[in-house]
Amino acid sequence: MVAAKAYQRPNSRVASSKHAIKTRIALIGSERKIPKAEIVRAQTTSHYEIMKFCTKYGISFDWILFGDLTGLLRTVCRIYPPGAPTDGRAA
Numbered sequence: 225m226v227a228a229k230a231y232q233r234p235n236s237r238v239a240s241s242k243h244a245i246k247t248r249i250a251l252i253g254s255e256r257k258i259p260k261a262e263i264v265r266a267q268t269t270s271h272y273e274i275m276k277f278c279t280k281y282g283i284s285f286d287w288i289l290f291g292d293l294t295g296l297l298r299t300v301c302r303i304y305p306p307g308a309p310t311d312g313r314a315a
Contacts (some may be wrong), residue, residue, distance in 0.1 A: 239291035242269050248288050249277065252299075258282060 227239035244310050246267045258281060266277035271289075278285045284295030 240289055244291060245269055245274070245288060248291070249274070252281070252283055252288075 241305075246269065249263060249266045252258075253260075262277065262280075266273050274288055275285065277283070278288055282299065284292070284299045286292040287299060303308030
Protein backbone atom coordinates (compact mmCIF):
# COMPACT_ATOMS: atom_id res chain seq x y z
CA MET A 225 0.00 0.00 0.00
CA VAL A 226 1.36 3.40 -1.01
CA ALA A 227 1.16 6.19 1.55
CA ALA A 228 -0.82 9.21 0.35
CA LYS A 229 1.06 12.46 0.05
CA ALA A 230 -0.24 15.29 2.24
CA TYR A 231 -0.88 17.64 -0.66
CA GLN A 232 -2.99 15.18 -2.63
CA ARG A 233 -6.75 15.54 -2.58
CA PRO A 234 -8.22 12.68 -0.53
CA ASN A 235 -10.69 11.55 -3.17
CA SER A 236 -11.47 13.69 -6.20
CA ARG A 237 -14.54 11.58 -7.00
CA VAL A 238 -16.07 12.53 -3.66
CA ALA A 239 -15.11 16.21 -4.05
CA SER A 240 -16.91 16.40 -7.40
CA SER A 241 -19.94 14.29 -6.47
CA LYS A 242 -23.40 15.72 -7.11
CA HIS A 243 -24.01 15.99 -3.38
CA ALA A 244 -20.78 17.94 -2.81
CA ILE A 245 -21.54 20.31 -5.71
CA LYS A 246 -25.06 20.96 -4.41
CA THR A 247 -23.70 21.59 -0.92
CA ARG A 248 -21.16 24.16 -2.15
CA ILE A 249 -23.85 25.94 -4.19
CA ALA A 250 -26.15 26.05 -1.13
CA LEU A 251 -23.36 27.36 1.11
CA ILE A 252 -22.28 30.18 -1.19
CA GLY A 253 -25.92 30.95 -1.96
CA SER A 254 -26.89 31.40 1.68
CA GLU A 255 -23.72 33.37 2.42
CA ARG A 256 -24.45 35.83 -0.40
CA LYS A 257 -28.22 35.84 0.11
CA ILE A 258 -28.86 34.63 -3.44
CA PRO A 259 -32.56 34.00 -4.21
CA LYS A 260 -33.62 30.43 -3.46
CA ALA A 261 -34.96 29.94 -7.01
CA GLU A 262 -31.51 30.61 -8.48
CA ILE A 263 -29.84 28.27 -6.01
CA VAL A 264 -32.28 25.48 -6.88
CA ARG A 265 -31.75 26.07 -10.62
CA ALA A 266 -27.95 25.86 -10.19
CA GLN A 267 -28.31 22.69 -8.10
CA THR A 268 -29.72 20.78 -11.08
CA THR A 269 -26.04 19.92 -11.67
CA SER A 270 -26.38 20.84 -15.31
CA HIS A 271 -22.97 22.29 -16.17
CA TYR A 272 -24.64 25.03 -18.17
CA GLU A 273 -26.78 26.17 -15.21
CA ILE A 274 -23.80 25.98 -12.85
CA MET A 275 -21.70 28.02 -15.31
CA LYS A 276 -24.42 30.71 -15.52
CA PHE A 277 -24.65 30.81 -11.71
CA CYS A 278 -20.88 31.08 -11.25
CA THR A 279 -20.54 33.77 -13.91
CA LYS A 280 -23.42 35.85 -12.55
CA TYR A 281 -22.17 35.79 -8.96
CA GLY A 282 -18.38 35.76 -9.54
CA ILE A 283 -17.83 32.30 -8.11
CA SER A 284 -14.96 30.02 -9.12
CA PHE A 285 -16.16 27.22 -11.37
CA ASP A 286 -13.22 25.08 -10.13
CA TRP A 287 -14.35 25.39 -6.53
CA ILE A 288 -18.02 24.61 -7.24
CA LEU A 289 -17.32 21.58 -9.45
CA PHE A 290 -14.15 20.12 -7.99
CA GLY A 291 -13.81 21.55 -4.47
CA ASP A 292 -10.56 23.25 -5.47
CA LEU A 293 -9.62 25.45 -2.50
CA THR A 294 -7.50 27.78 -4.63
CA GLY A 295 -10.70 28.46 -6.57
CA LEU A 296 -12.45 29.32 -3.29
CA LEU A 297 -9.58 31.66 -2.43
CA ARG A 298 -9.99 33.42 -5.80
CA THR A 299 -13.72 33.78 -5.14
CA VAL A 300 -13.12 35.28 -1.70
CA CYS A 301 -10.40 37.62 -2.96
CA ARG A 302 -12.85 39.06 -5.51
CA ILE A 303 -15.14 40.05 -2.64
CA TYR A 304 -12.47 41.01 -0.08
CA PRO A 305 -9.34 42.24 -1.89
CA PRO A 306 -6.14 41.99 0.19
CA GLY A 307 -5.97 44.87 2.65
CA ALA A 308 -9.71 45.56 2.57
CA PRO A 309 -11.59 45.44 5.90
CA THR A 310 -13.77 42.34 6.21
CA ASP A 311 -15.89 43.48 9.15
CA GLY A 312 -18.09 45.91 7.19
CA ARG A 313 -16.25 49.07 8.22
CA ALA A 314 -14.97 51.54 5.66
CA ALA A 315 -11.22 51.63 5.11
